[in-house]
Structure formats: C-alpha cells, structure tokens
Amino acid sequence: MKRYLLSTMILVVILSMFLSASVLASNGPLVLATNNAPEGKSMAKALEEFGKLKNIEVEVVEAPYANLFEKELLDLSKGTGLYDIILLDDPWFTQFAENDWLTELTTYFLEKKEAGLSADFIDKSQAICRYPYAKGLLYAVPAVGNAQMFFYRKDLFEKYNMFAAPATWEEAYEVMLKIKENEDGVFGYVLRGQQGNPVVAQFMPIFWSFNAKMFNEDKTEVWIDTPEALNALNFFIELKEISPPGAESFNAQQLATYMLQGKAATTINWPAFVPTFEDPKQSKIVGKIAYAPIPSAVAVGASEIGHWLAAIPAGSKNKDMAFEFIHWATSAEKQKELALKWGNPPTRKSVFQDPELLAMSEFRHYPVLLQAISNSKPRPRISNWNEVENTFGIHLSKAVAGQVSPKEALVAAQKEVEKLMEKAGYIK
Amino acid sequence: MQVGNISKWSEKNLKYLLIVPTVFLLVALTIYPLIYAVIASLHVINIRTGENVFVGFQNFIEIFKDQYFWNAFKNTIVFTGVGVTIEFTLGLILALFLSSKIVGRNIFRSLLLSPMMLPPIVVAIIFKIIYIPEFGVINWFLGLFGIRGILWEASVHTALPSLILVDIWEWTPFMFLILLAGLQSLPLDPYEAAVVDGASGFQIFRYITFPLLKPVIVIALLLRIMDTLRIFDQIFIMTGGGPANATETLSLYIYRHGFRFYNIGYATAMSFLLLIFTVIISNFFIRFLKTEKVFE
Structure with a gap:
C-alpha cells in the first residue's frame, strides 16, 4: 500500500509538471509589460482596444519604473518569453540590444512592404532605437516622445x-x-x-x-x-x-x-x-x-532625450501579433489620439505639427518640444x-x-x- | 489485514506526513536561498553580462577595500545606534507615564500608536514635504521663534539626523507599546512591599521595575535593532543616499549593486556580512536574556 501511495504521488507530481509545461508552451495571450505612469497606462489601454479589434486575448503587466526594469531584465536575460511587447526607457536600450535580447524589426517592416521606420519619426527618436546608435540595426520603435x-x-x-x-x-x-x-x-x-x-x-x-x-x-x-x-x-x-x-x-x-x-x-x-x-x-x-x-x-x-520605446523580446512567442500592435499603436492617427486622451508626447513630426492639436492651449509647447527632441542628445550609449x-x-x-x-x-x-x-x- | 497495515503505518508516520508542507516551505523559502546565497557570495555573478565565475573570497576582499561600503556601514551603525537609543528612552518614559492612572490615557495611547500604522513610504513622502526649507511646516514653526534656515535632509550635516528623526517619530510607538505591555504584566506584590519599606520612586524603578522589565526591554531592543539595520524605504524616497553619500545605508548600497548594477555576487556577499553582523548583535542580546536572572 505504501508503494501505491508513493507511486501515485510521484505520478501526480509528474503529471502536474507536464500540465504546467504545456500551459507555458502554448502561445497564450499577447502580454505587454509597461510602467504604471500615464504614458505606460495609455499603452495598456491601447492594447486592450487592439485586443477587441483583433479579437485576441491580451494581458498587461504594470510595474513602477524601477521595478519594470528589474522585471524586463530578468525576463530578457533568461529568455523566458513572458512578455511579447515591452515598453522600455531609452537608457536601458543599449544593454538590452547588445545582448541580442530584442527582436530585430526591419524584416517585419519589410513584410508590410515598408522599408523600416517611417521618415515621419523624428531623426533623434529613430537613432536611439538602433544599436549601435543611429547606424545599427533597428530593435525598437519610439512610442512616447520626451526631452527636457x-x-x-x-x-x-x-x-x-x-x-x-x-x-x-x-x-x-x-x-x-x-x-x-x-x-x-x-x-x-x-x-x-x-x-x-x-x-x-x-x-x-x-x-x-x-x-x-x-x-x-x-x-x-x-x-x-x-x-x-x-x-x-x-x-x-x-x-x-x-x-x-x-x-x-x-x-x-x-x-x-x-x-x-x-x-x-x-x-x-x-x-x-x-x-x-x-x-x-x-x-x-x-x-x-x-x-x-x-x-x-x-x-x-x-x-x-527620454523616450519610451516599444520592443519585442527575443523570447516572445507572439512576435507577429506583437509587431502588429506596435505598428498600429505608433501610427500617426493613434499617436494623436493618445496625445489628446492621455497627453502622451508623440514621436512623429506630423503629430507635433497637427493643426488641430496646436490650436489647443495644452499643446502649445509642441513646437518647442519638437525642437528640443530634434536637438537632444542621448545619455551615453x-x-x-x-x-x-x-x-x-x-x-x-x-x-x-x-x-x-x-x-x-x-x-x-x-x-x-x-x-x-x-x-x-x-x-x- | 491491509486495513490494519494502513492504520499502523499512518499511526507511526502521520506526524512526519503532517510536517511535510511546513518543511517544504522552509526548505524552499529559507534553507535553499541561504545555501544559494553562500554559493553566490563566492562567485562573480552579473545577470546583465551573464558572467558567473567562482572567485573564492575575492568579493569579500573587495568589500573590505570598498570605501563606499564602509561609508554605508558607518551610516547604518550611527543610524541604528542613535535612533534605537532615543526610541527606547522616549518609549520607556511614555510607557511609565501612561501606565500610571492619568486622565485620558486611553486617548493618548491610541494617538501614540498612529505613526506606526502608516506605511514607511507615506511617512517619507510626508516628511519630505514637511522638511522643505522654504515652505515646509517645521521651518515655518521654528521661524516663529526666530530660528531660520535649517536645511534638514538637504544638508550634509543634518541629513542623517533628519532621517533618524523620521525613524524616531515612526517607531517610538513600537517601543512604547511593547514596554507598556511589559509594565502592565508586572506583579504588584514587590511594589506594595517596597512602598511599605519606604522606597523612593527612583528606587522602585531602579530596583524593581527595571530588573523585572529586563526581558521585555531586551526583546524590544532586539526587534528594533534588527529592523533598523536594514532601513531602506525612507532613505530611498527622501535622499536617495545623498547629499554627498551622507545618508547611504547598507541596504541601499546592497540594493544598488544587486538591482541596479546586477552584481549579484557582490551584493550577496555584502548581504551576508550584514547577516553575520546582525546575528552577532542578536546573540549578544539573547545571551543577556538567558543569563540574567529576573529574581535574585
């Protein structure tokens, strides 16, 4: 009897391990890691909207600034693929990109018959998404614009x-x-x-x-x-x-x-x-x-410069859909909407120069901010x-x-x- | 036959079966991490670069040469020493005061406990506002008496005392609570005898209250010292270790290496030293507790 009990227990343990492993192995929902400040929350809202639009399951992991870095670094360094899309502060970019922890994005743009990031994005905003700086491969898309x-x-x-x-x-x-x-x-x-x-x-x-x-x-x-x-x-x-x-x-x-x-x-x-x-x-x-x-x-x-960038971890299992979301959320129409609803500074010149926005007093600093970003420098890469x-x-x-x-x-x-x-x- | 076997087996082994969950938790959450910490402290581990090399005691040697570590160590000792001493003294005075029958003591007691109920982060943010030299409430109040321009946590000289003050404000009630409970559980007979013998108030405190209260005092001090040695929240919020590193404590320094720079090995080695230091101090107090006889 003791033997039966023991072998039953072992069986249960093994079965449950398989079960949990199979749960992990399935693609699961589209997961976004973002910070719990306005600019991060707006991306979370956008993802929920995107989920309804595409009729897919989505999940948001929100964390305070310092915590978000820890979560992302652990996930990326171990390649667990917990997150499909990450929002990252640009000073983190170098350490993420140089270890090949992020997905190179040009191929995904090519699939959409686009050469890469649209020229509508401010040059300085584009430059920080490349490793090495400005000249290298593209690993992220500038999502939220910021400069002092x-x-x-x-x-x-x-x-x-x-x-x-x-x-x-x-x-x-x-x-x-x-x-x-x-x-x-x-x-x-x-x-x-x-x-x-x-x-x-x-x-x-x-x-x-x-x-x-x-x-x-x-x-x-x-x-x-x-x-x-x-x-x-x-x-x-x-x-x-x-x-x-x-x-x-x-x-x-x-x-x-x-x-x-x-x-x-x-x-x-x-x-x-x-x-x-x-x-x-x-x-x-x-x-x-x-x-x-x-x-x-x-x-x-x-x-x-202090941008929030959107990137896809190398370990993600939903890369196509993740790219689809990033592409959609950083489009000119969406950036304008996020600016209106959440006050998110855009990264596209056309949104900075949008007449409708400029007519409103809360966006009267946009010409200055556009100039500030265009003259900005990144923290040493x-x-x-x-x-x-x-x-x-x-x-x-x-x-x-x-x-x-x-x-x-x-x-x-x-x-x-x-x-x-x-x-x-x-x-x- | 079989049924008999089961009951016999369970009678013999049920006790072990029942402690399995607890043992499992203990192993998973305490023993395994401790062993891992010992191993990690002998390695150079950096998650960012993926480095993981055995280096023996190299981490410890580097720690002893690290000026920032010693600065943090010094700050931690000063913080703990000064803070806990004042908290204890104030707590004891308050407890003695409020254990006597004064009017409204229940209200005082409840009010006194409120600082302890607040999360440290909230306390830190409130004090950061209170301390603003220009329009903070403390400087306004001191201004009424002609005292002006104290910079509080912004000056190298007053930063650490200002943070200690926050800790005292928040944790004196804890000392007070434990000491009060101790005072109220003391037997009345020795006091009656002392009064009959004509002892003065101070004599009663010195020869009766203090010796009887000693075990409680030791526990209160021990808990506060262990807690203060790993002070983090208030400092992280209020000064970030500055100005000029004047308020950097060990926990903050360990956090920086562990979670900002990802030198896991180095951070673990420092944590280990902090642990050893805490154990030594605790043992000193526990021994004190064991050897001191309450009644001669």
Whole structure:
C-alpha cells in the first residue's frame, strides 16, 4: 500500500509538471509589460482596444519604473518569453540590444512592404532605437516622445526686458540673477540636486551646452576631467547659488512645487509637468509660464532625450501579433489620439505639427518640444550606464553640497568612471 | 489485514506526513536561498553580462577595500545606534507615564500608536514635504521663534539626523507599546512591599521595575535593532543616499549593486556580512536574556 501511495504521488507530481509545461508552451495571450505612469497606462489601454479589434486575448503587466526594469531584465536575460511587447526607457536600450535580447524589426517592416521606420519619426527618436546608435540595426520603435525643456516665467523675463526666449545661458543668467535680487521670494532657478539619477539628468544638458562630452567616440577614453566639463560644473554651481536652499535634495516634484507656487523663475524639467502648470486649480502661473529649448553656451543647447520605446523580446512567442500592435499603436492617427486622451508626447513630426492639436492651449509647447527632441542628445550609449551614472551622481552631489570643489569632483569622477569602464571592457 | 497495515503505518508516520508542507516551505523559502546565497557570495555573478565565475573570497576582499561600503556601514551603525537609543528612552518614559492612572490615557495611547500604522513610504513622502526649507511646516514653526534656515535632509550635516528623526517619530510607538505591555504584566506584590519599606520612586524603578522589565526591554531592543539595520524605504524616497553619500545605508548600497548594477555576487556577499553582523548583535542580546536572572 505504501508503494501505491508513493507511486501515485510521484505520478501526480509528474503529471502536474507536464500540465504546467504545456500551459507555458502554448502561445497564450499577447502580454505587454509597461510602467504604471500615464504614458505606460495609455499603452495598456491601447492594447486592450487592439485586443477587441483583433479579437485576441491580451494581458498587461504594470510595474513602477524601477521595478519594470528589474522585471524586463530578468525576463530578457533568461529568455523566458513572458512578455511579447515591452515598453522600455531609452537608457536601458543599449544593454538590452547588445545582448541580442530584442527582436530585430526591419524584416517585419519589410513584410508590410515598408522599408523600416517611417521618415515621419523624428531623426533623434529613430537613432536611439538602433544599436549601435543611429547606424545599427533597428530593435525598437519610439512610442512616447520626451526631452527636457527650459521652463521660464515669461512675465518676469519681460519685466527685465527680455521679450524672446533666452538663447544663451549668459543672457538667461543675467535676468535670473536680477529676478533673484529684486523679486521678493522668487528664486532665479530651481535645481534638481538629489544624488543619483536626478542630479545627473539635471547636469547633462548644461554639460553638453558647454561642449563637454563624457567619452570619446568609441568609449575608450573618459573625458570627465576636462576644461569644458569644469566650466559646465562651475556654471551648475552658480545655478545652485540662485536656487532655493535645500536644492541638494530636490527631485522633479520639488521643482514643480516651486514653479507652481511662483517661487522660482526658471528650471529644466520634463514636459510631463506641462499639464499641471497649465491647470488653474494647481498652478499660480497659468499664462505666465513659457517653454523654450535648452539655452546654449559654447555649444548649441541640448536636452537629454527620454523616450519610451516599444520592443519585442527575443523570447516572445507572439512576435507577429506583437509587431502588429506596435505598428498600429505608433501610427500617426493613434499617436494623436493618445496625445489628446492621455497627453502622451508623440514621436512623429506630423503629430507635433497637427493643426488641430496646436490650436489647443495644452499643446502649445509642441513646437518647442519638437525642437528640443530634434536637438537632444542621448545619455551615453554604454551598457553599464547605471553604474557610471551612480558614480557620476555621487561626485556631482558632493560638488553641489559644497563638500568638494568642482575640480576635485571631476578628478574623482574621472578616476572612478575609468575603473568602471575598464571593468566593463570598454577601456582595454 | 491491509486495513490494519494502513492504520499502523499512518499511526507511526502521520506526524512526519503532517510536517511535510511546513518543511517544504522552509526548505524552499529559507534553507535553499541561504545555501544559494553562500554559493553566490563566492562567485562573480552579473545577470546583465551573464558572467558567473567562482572567485573564492575575492568579493569579500573587495568589500573590505570598498570605501563606499564602509561609508554605508558607518551610516547604518550611527543610524541604528542613535535612533534605537532615543526610541527606547522616549518609549520607556511614555510607557511609565501612561501606565500610571492619568486622565485620558486611553486617548493618548491610541494617538501614540498612529505613526506606526502608516506605511514607511507615506511617512517619507510626508516628511519630505514637511522638511522643505522654504515652505515646509517645521521651518515655518521654528521661524516663529526666530530660528531660520535649517536645511534638514538637504544638508550634509543634518541629513542623517533628519532621517533618524523620521525613524524616531515612526517607531517610538513600537517601543512604547511593547514596554507598556511589559509594565502592565508586572506583579504588584514587590511594589506594595517596597512602598511599605519606604522606597523612593527612583528606587522602585531602579530596583524593581527595571530588573523585572529586563526581558521585555531586551526583546524590544532586539526587534528594533534588527529592523533598523536594514532601513531602506525612507532613505530611498527622501535622499536617495545623498547629499554627498551622507545618508547611504547598507541596504541601499546592497540594493544598488544587486538591482541596479546586477552584481549579484557582490551584493550577496555584502548581504551576508550584514547577516553575520546582525546575528552577532542578536546573540549578544539573547545571551543577556538567558543569563540574567529576573529574581535574585
């Protein structure tokens, strides 16, 4: 009897293993992994609509930003094929693409008798979907457009005789300083200084407009400790001087608070905050705020690009349908609809220039955003960017907090980033 | 014949059969991960690059040379030491105060417990707003007394104390709750005897309450210390470890290596050191609990 019991149990276990394996092996529903912020949720809604349209089963996996990265990385690295479509932030793209974890998309476009991504997509948006950058194979489609903009108080700038958007940091700073000195309780700038990603994202546009670069073309040299970078960091500290006290720990939300309360004249932030600034219920600056591309210094001002890309994991078992969805969701009509319904910034020039959208006040920043994306730069396309960003962030934070001089911060960052680049095999 | 066999067999073995689910869970969720952690800490494992190489104690050697690890270690120790000490002192005072018969003590007790009920993330976000130097409520209040310009979590010098303050606000009630329960379970006889003998209030506390309460104190301290050594949420939200690494704790540093850089081996090795450290401290307290006799 004991034998029977034992063999029955073993049989049950084996059977259940087979069952679960067969469940996993079937194609199953079309699964999208996306982040649970507006731009991610809008894609989730689009997928549900697509499911009804095609009469197929769909499933959405939503996760907060940091979590989404972990989920996607685990799925991609193990090739489990849990997700058919993933939405990914563009700095993740390099590490995903270089390991062949994503599906090359040109063949799918060819099947549709298209050569590849439509020329309607902004060039800079296309470039970040290719590995290597701009020249390589196509592994993703730009789904949600984003790039930093310079937010400034038009009314205050006009008060100090600047009637057009400031073109250079020099002229902008002059007005910002005047505002700080003469306007009671209004700071010239509000700096996003929290250690880590926030301070780096805030510094990069200034770094670039002073013509500094982090690496040489093939990433074999680190160029952090350079005169250009020092000029940029010195100016960054000057911006901190005219920022509210406590900027050392500010994140994007605190920037928005200062702007909404009318306590800061300028900032660099993401367009996601535009609807809040234009909402009379939350904002004291409706009609007073204006948007501009990042001012220039010695080089043309460039903002950091921050797109959400749609891609198909190499392990997906529903690739055809997944591509069908991505193609549909990034079409001009769909992008316009997502912009209207969810405020999703598009990636197609035609949608940015759509007369119907431009006539509406909440889209009045579109020409500026289009220009900002067209002038934007990507974060360095290296696979260990998370580590490099973290290290660079520590030293920027030290400089912003006044713990070390800008020069000392750059020397230390240079040394540590070199070590990381050696470890990752870029520097031999 | 057969039926007899079954009942005999089950009588003998049923107890083992019944603990199988528990043992299975324990093996799957505790023992296997622990063994895996030991193995992983001896490897360089990076999920991103797919690297998986045995390196012996290389990870540990690198950790001892890692300045950021030591900085995080120092911050963790300061955070735990200062935070738990103050929480304990405040909790004990409150418990002594509210175990005596004062008016409205039930209301005070319920109010005192509320901070503990909030999720740490919510607490962190609220304090981040409270701490804004320009229009946060604390600086406004201090301004009424002529104190101005404290930067709280934004300054290198006040960042760690500001975060400790949040922890104290949230977790003093926990100390208070446990100590209060302990106080209320104490026998009354020694107190009556002491009063008859004419002992002062302090003497009663020093020679009766404190020794009787010792086991409860040890448990309360132990729980809080183990919890604080892995502090993460508030710091992650409020400062991200900054400014200038002044608030980076071990958990945060381990998280960074494990989940941002995918150096699983290195992160596991650090977790292991944290575990050993926690075990040593806990053992110290547990031994204290065992050897101390409550009644002489």
